[in-house]
Amino acid sequence: PPPPGPFTPSESLLLSHAYAHVPASGFTPTALALGARSAGLLDISATILPRGVFSLILFHLVTQRGALASRAAAIPAGPVAERVEALTWARLQGNQDAGVVGGLQEALAIMAQPSCVPASVAELAKLSDEIWYLAGDVAVDPSWYTKRASLAAIYAAAELFMTNDKSEGFRETREFLRRRLAEAGEIGDVTRSVREWVGFTASAGINVLRSKGVPV
Structure with a gap:
């Protein structure tokens, strides 16, 4: 299940897939784009994150704390x-x-x-x-x-x-x-x-x- 935190279900879906790409791509727009693709979303879906890459960083922090x-x-x-x-x-x-x-x-x-x-x-x-x-x-x-x-x-x-x-x-x-x-x-x-x-x-x-x- 997605970690508790300031994420909507759609954000959690995108971020959980993007998180898997961080080891190779870092906390970058590339990781977000790859995450959108692996989640079966359009690349443009990354724009649902108003804070961009920081949302991915926050997802990491919340996930590890949990x-x-x-x-x-x-x-x-x-x-x-x-x-x-x-x-x-x-x-x-x-x-x-x-x-x-x-x-x-x-x-x-x-x-x-x-x-x-x-x-x-x-x-x-x-x-x-x-x-x-x-x-x-x-x-x-x-x-x-x-x-x-x-x-x-x-x-x-x-x-x-x-x-x-x-x-x-x-x-x-x-x-x-x-x-x-x-x-x-x-x-x-x-x-x-x-x-x-x-x-x-x-x-x-x-x-x-x-x-x-x-x-x-």
Whole structure:
């Protein structure tokens, strides 16, 4: 079934087929056109997506977030912090399993565009909340907000790190994730995490756009 999210049945049909073409074509209009064809639709059907390629990126984010519940069932019971790490890593592995790591830099560049930032940040917040929930966090205090904001920033930084990771099985990405989670647990510096995420994402977006010949 299509994942829950801001998609109509026709959008879900097109996007689910286009998603299968992302490993070879990236998050691009080409993937949308190929998806329309494989869904038995006219190429022009891709125009039903008012946000274009960003809709395909959002479909990826929603799909992978929705898959976390089943992944959580396979993670052994343990301290909340350990389950948070395991679930965050499982979400990053979802990029590899879906074959989209090669298209992440371009996706991040699109997500960093002003018109896409609100929806991108909202989905990142939902992911962070889902991870804490599945990890068994039941605390209701001021730390509820800081923990989620910090994890969102750490996840985003780890995903960006993943785009340049050539190590086997993305071993270095997992080590990066562990370091950042340990640092956050020791100093609780959510402000620094958010600031670094914004800087990393903006830099990645600018570099990718420049590589495409966009004057920025």
